[in-house]
Amino acid sequence: MIRLRPRLLCASLLLVFGTAEADDPPQSGMVVAAHPLATQAGVDILDAGGTAIDAAIAIQAVLTLVEPQSSGIGGGAFMLHYDGATTDMQAYDGRETAPAAIEADHFLTEAGAPMDFLDAVPGGQAVGVPGTLRMLELAHEEHGERPWKTLFQPAIRLAEGGFEVTPRLAEMLRIDLPLEAFEPMAGYFFPDAEPISAGMTLTNPALADTLTEVANQGADAFYEGPIANSIVTRVQAHGGKLTREDMADYRAVERTPICRFIAGHSICGMPLPSSGGMTVLQILRLLEIANADTEETSELTWTHRLLEASRLGFADRNEYLGDTDFVDVPVDTLLSEDYLTGRAGLISPTQSMGKATPGLNDPDTAMSDAKLINHSTSHFSVLDAAGNAVSMTSSIEMPFGSRLMVGGFMLNNQLTDFRFDPEAADGRPHPNRVQPGKRPLSSMSPVIALDSDDQPRLIIGSPGGTRIIGYVAQRVADVLMRGKGVEAAIEAGNRVNRNSRTQVEADTDAQALAPGLEGLGHEVEIESMTSGLHGIERLPDGVIRGAADPRREGSVGRSTSPSLIDSVNH
Template identity: 80%
Template sequence: MTATPLTAWRLILLSCSLLLVAATTQADERPQPGMVAAAHPLATAAGVEVLEAGGAAIDAAIAIQAVLTLVEPQSSGIGGGAFLLHYDSETADVQAYDGRETAPAAVRADHFLTEDGTPMDFLEAVPGGQSVGVPGSLRMLELVHEQHGELPWRTLFQPAICLAEAGFEVTPRLAEMLRIDLRLDLFEPMAGYFFPDGAPLRAGTRLTNPALAETLTEIANQGADAFYEGAIADDIVATVQAHGGELTREDMADYRAVERAPVCRSIAGYEICGMPLPSSGGMTVLQILSLLEIASAGTEDMSRLTWAHLLLEASRLGFADRNEYLGDAEFVEVPVETLLSERYLTERAALISPTQSMGKAAPGLSEPDSAMSDGKLIKHSTSHFSVLDTQGNAVSMTSSIEMPFGSRLMVDGFLLNNQLTDFRFDPLAADGRLHPNRIQPGKRPLSSMSPMIAFNADKQPRLIIGSPGGTRIIGYVAQRVADVLMQGHDVEAAIRSGSLVNRNGRTEIEADTDAEALVPGLEALGHEIEIDSMTSGLHGIERLPDGDIRGAADPRREGTVGGAQPPSQGE
């Protein structure tokens, strides 16, 4: 797919004073076209503007996330958390950055238990302050910018500030999300902002957010400290505590983003890297792909049905381990090396039959059924974007406020997350052991966000991809990475194809897609089928062997792809 024309959206941005000054490049820097794939045309346009002004991939990422806070508030924003993979073209290093939310210091083991000791209903736990973790996105972006940024921090918020002041058109997706039956009008000022006159905003309405413009201006001028230690932090704490939460000023000030070593594995001739814990995404995607590669190597009849079956069976095994063993590795012991070892994966792959589904898979290192409950049926709100800059640096970033519109608490123009509900509500597993994803002070909840970057043998990015979608993220991403790198499909065809997901239970088939044609064959192999709508938000960029760059935005959402031309060469 060639870059989507963004002329109209870029004209909107160009009407603002963006303070982005185009840089010149030296002749030996060999600039190339860049690309952005993001979930809203204005966010894509902002990223392209930054790249064409000489910005690095992380500079574009900051501008994109700031704009998404405004125009896609139901999905992500500065009130939530994120995971980011960064590739440095000069050193060929891959770094993983953890901006996941943390639990307040005052939480107790019974945080999500009722008076009789049973877990709260999920939808009762979401609204209000008790579900809010310390937001991590801004600290993380600041950390990456300090190491890899090119343009001044203060300039990167100008597109979002301008749009917040001038207004943007409410998209059909945002308008639709405001009509879901989740009591989104519980609290002010969110109710007044999204439900003026008591009715949800309509698509096409011009919406301004002067409070967010002021917030972003403070952050632009003072850095992330304005958010974590200044008046904004005071407002966050006051709002959370007024609605039953335990967040304090100390929790805000003590938050730290963490640079971690990515999890990487050689699969199908590519080095594929993902996020380490507390994201389960990187490990589980790599397990699925490795199991698929091993299982398919001994299968002669590789029809589309067989390939889908093997992928789904590999996913059963990956999710069995995910649900049993994974949590924040700073709080619980996780056998990471064992779970990704060649010996272990080969033993697990031997359980996959090409002619019969195994049904529910047991975890590979022990038998007790202590797994978490199946993935929540509520649609999670998350966003992913991929960036390749004109110097070859790359960012794959997934960010979230968890549920649509998070905790329903709006502060200074942005929404606060409900990420604490990603912890297991019951601290005990089914066999009585403490569960690895139980809530603890300062702990980061297990996530399924799966930003990925795959590399050719010459250590150049081959594929930059990720998706929203709750625990289904893992399946969405694994399927598309397999399609591109193992089946030879282009990224657009891979993203458009119907989704196939198995979270160690029923096989989920995306409704009204080409995947439905596989249902009879999968049922004959023993799969219990559930056909459902699956609103992924896959955004990917691939570099072909000849150097051509292609991007794709998921047609299930409102994203776009934008190409960026390199800044003019200096003498």
């Protein structure tokens, strides 16, 4: 827990779509989530006097129903929480864990080679113990105001009464994956052997029953008893090693956020096993150092340096990072000023370095590359009337996870986030190798940045697999270093480098940079990149703005009443 200085806030909310305008009056709270029904659920909880944590629980429950391809109670999550009264910053780890019976060769073929990624995804072998509900319960015990039971009612009502299928959900059912091969998923999403279509009304009575049990009995109803038994039975029937003991033994963990002072702000992210916090901070500080001695501010030069910083960050990420409950990671060294200053010296303003090498080992011993699979995940940001903030990213990993459906929700395939080959080429054990009870390395990157008054300046995150890190770092840099508004920053074209080819988003302003980047030595790919950035920014005058990524279906719920913090501070 990181402690800052106390403040106060207060007021009510209403739901809107899009972004608050610059001349709006100061506002007290906001919800930005990936689906309008989830946003509305969060706003309703805040209107009823709930906290940001209360709203987060309602939002995630609704997302389980309406965005089943991306996240849900069958997966895991990372959450940052800022306390408006004490200015404490906390990190909650709800990442999945590997079953106790798992072995080092879990993702190796009989010939000893790593499995093909897409062969490992479907079925039970990739299912880790879900962590989202235990994490939310832990946070609610500390910061909830509304009764736990009431927070699931919006999702239960929607599951019973039905919701309208969105174009994105319908489209995801038509991607080239073996989705219709598993029951009961096939019967739910593919009635009459055809995928459901946008505009249809879909009910989920099984999920309503599951959420009712969780609402009435707490998270224990999920981790012990009939629901847990059903999860274990389904996973084992499809080749997994999950047991009832694994479910009952799961614990969410409160960890210390990882924060650094960059660009005049205290920027906080998740610690390991999320690689997002460390790598985003590395990229931002490398960029700041590289730009310190120049007045060149062209879009091309800025983007080039951002991408080169990302190369360096990913080189270290892929080599050194893993679950610190199991492996030693030189966190302080990798974020030290001396180390980053030396690394930033590798960034040339006129030529790309190409593939970067990790900074602490011999250049020829890099252990792994980031997966180039675009995972399915969801992010939401919340600011409540008391000044509390939540930045939460949750996931079931691939679209529709493992394809296994239990109790109306999808089970994750997060174990495929482990490195399949437990050893590097030189025989060293990899820090992200499979181990019993271990949490796989993640790229989820929820961020909360604080201003000089220790108030939330930016609350943001995104889905997108390993691209999450680049998506988030780009927007934090744009808002805090370049003064862009959160909406303009999110709408700007994505530019990503994961220590390989530079990828720029097709049909955006980023695409226009391709020739210039190639002239600087980048190998450029132009492609679609579906981020799902959802952010809230608080301006120095107290105005609160939110923005939902136009690449997805999210919305903004915002307040219209002035907050006490503005009369106190201004």
